[in-house]
Amino acid sequence: MTIDRTLHHFPLDPASRQARLALGEKRLPFVEVSTRYWERPKELTRLNPSGMVPVLVEKPADGPPLVLCELRAILDHLEEAYPDPPLLAPDPAERAEARRLLTWFERKFEFEASGYILHEKIEKRLLGLGSPDLANLRMGRDGLKNHLFMLDDLLQAREWLAGKRMSFADFAAAAHISVIDYFGDMPWREFPAVKTWYMKLKSRPAFRPLLSDRWPGLHPAGHYDDLDF
Amino acid sequence: MTIDRTLHHFPLDPASRQARLALGEKRLPFVEVSTRYWERPKELTRLNPSGMVPVLVEKPADGPPLVLCELRAILDHLEEAYPDPPLLAPDPAERAEARRLLTWFERKFEFEASGYILHEKIEKRLLGLGSPDLANLRMGRDGLKNHLFMLDDLLQAREWLAGKRMSFADFAAAAHISVIDYFGDMPWREFPAVKTWYMKLKSRPAFRPLLSDRWPGLHPAGHYDDLDF
Structure with missing residues (x-):
């Protein structure tokens, strides 16, 4: 199944960087949208009510997009949906x-x-x-x-x-x-x-x-x- | 397998309360140790270098104790080790x-x-x-x-x-x-x-x-x- 992935992020934000590293290690292709989140752009606040980055949107070829707001939701989803390679030990x-x-x-x-x-x-x-x-x-x-x-x-x-x-x-x-x-x-x-x-x-x-x-x-x-x- | 559980917590701390609610909903018996964490008691800082509550210790009848520091480690462990009842939806x-x-x-x-x-x-x-x-x-x-x-x-x-x-x-x-x-x-x-x-x-x-x-x-x-x- 093809999934189009878009990461809304700010390059010098530590949380955004963690999301990029996790996507990269799991070899998941994604488009980066760099956002000036402190200006509260509408595109971002529509996705995430807190107005914060990172936000990852996964669009499957069919079906609704999955919107993952905040780092925790992104990391936990990536580990659950794409367990290989694992980024948490089994122990x-x-x-x-x-x-x-x-x-x-x-x-x-x-x-x-x-x-x-x-x-x-x-x-x-x-x-x-x-x-x-x-x-x-x-x-x-x-x-x-x-x-x-x-x-x-x-x-x-x-x-x-x-x-x-x-x-x-x-x-x-x-x-x-x-x-x-x-x-x-x-x-x-x-x-x-x-x-x-x-x-x-x-x-x-x-x-x-x-x-x-x-x-x-x-x-x-x-x-x-x-x-x- | 019998596991002895001890939760180090402070009754009016929101994070501690979340750990108690999760343990309660999963019907896992535990002993509560109420701690004055702001006085940095040694028993607590030995378990958790940050000196914060909650900390959950699970002691199996055999084998080393599992020390879970901070709410995130506790909640994620409880959901992984005791999935029933689930406290996250499957969707x-x-x-x-x-x-x-x-x-x-x-x-x-x-x-x-x-x-x-x-x-x-x-x-x-x-x-x-x-x-x-x-x-x-x-x-x-x-x-x-x-x-x-x-x-x-x-x-x-x-x-x-x-x-x-x-x-x-x-x-x-x-x-x-x-x-x-x-x-x-x-x-x-x-x-x-x-x-x-x-x-x-x-x-x-x-x-x-x-x-x-x-x-x-x-x-x-x-x-x-x-x-x-």
Whole structure:
């Protein structure tokens, strides 16, 4: 059965990036529609009442379209409808660990690290709110380091973040980190295990589209798309 | 196989309440450990590095315990390990709708409504931060009304929040609303469809333990445990 897939997303949004990585790893072709969601475009709010990205629309050749709003609905649907390759381990403990980390990135990491950095570096620019506040940036960078210590510890003991298998947890971490890296704010040298893990992810075909993302007026750091950084 | 289950939770935490409702509906016996998580008790942080509730521990008679940290890991595990009764519909569109709403409550509803109210009415009391700020409470109550208009619209068209079946989405909404109702802040009269739906949920056996929750120094509204309010 042919299904036309359209992903409504914003290239520098960590949640959108997780959806793109999952689609890419499962080798599901899709059309990308980049949306300025902060302007509340009608096409998007008609699909998703929250007005947020990502939204994935699957249109089968016959039958109604399936509209998947918000990252959680997208990831869970992809894993249920296209289980091969799996992006959650079969072992219940490793599945639980992946899901614990998904919550960690969505709440703790975003509140304590990436939220500060991305607000100052992206949102302020897009919304015309002036230049970054240095105290906020420092808060974000300090928070980031605390989280990177935790990740580095995990990755010294495990091949992938949740255990033996690459999972949604790796995509969550890599999506957040890749946007921070776009702005050159990743202290790579201090966290060698995180760096090795990120190099592995960065060289996967599913990651390539993220490395060619550019947004007008927001320039990536020189090493951003370098596989050997 | 006998499994000993222990849920570490806080009675007035909406996420903890969702875990209790799911366990109750699936008729899985468990021991409740009420925890003052804001004091960062060692027993809890050893189990969950984020220090948050809920955490569910399943101990089989033989073999290692399975530690499920954060609500998402708990709900997804319960649905996978104990599919009967299902708490997500089989239809992919209805599953996606339930997951969209889970994200809605976890982010939008919490940021715009319950977060304000519960910070002022619970956190400030527990942390000794003084009396509620009236401007913040008003913000929370205004946000709450906007969300209730949306829920009332949905519930005029559907039997349950995500469609034809009771699901995790109903538990998410009811868990948040029930804590707000504990403090007497639910404007029931203006939202008859929400009220009818809440009465249905309130009368389920799984809901009963929530209605007998009391926390020292925090008194529930008079109608809180009344099935016919």
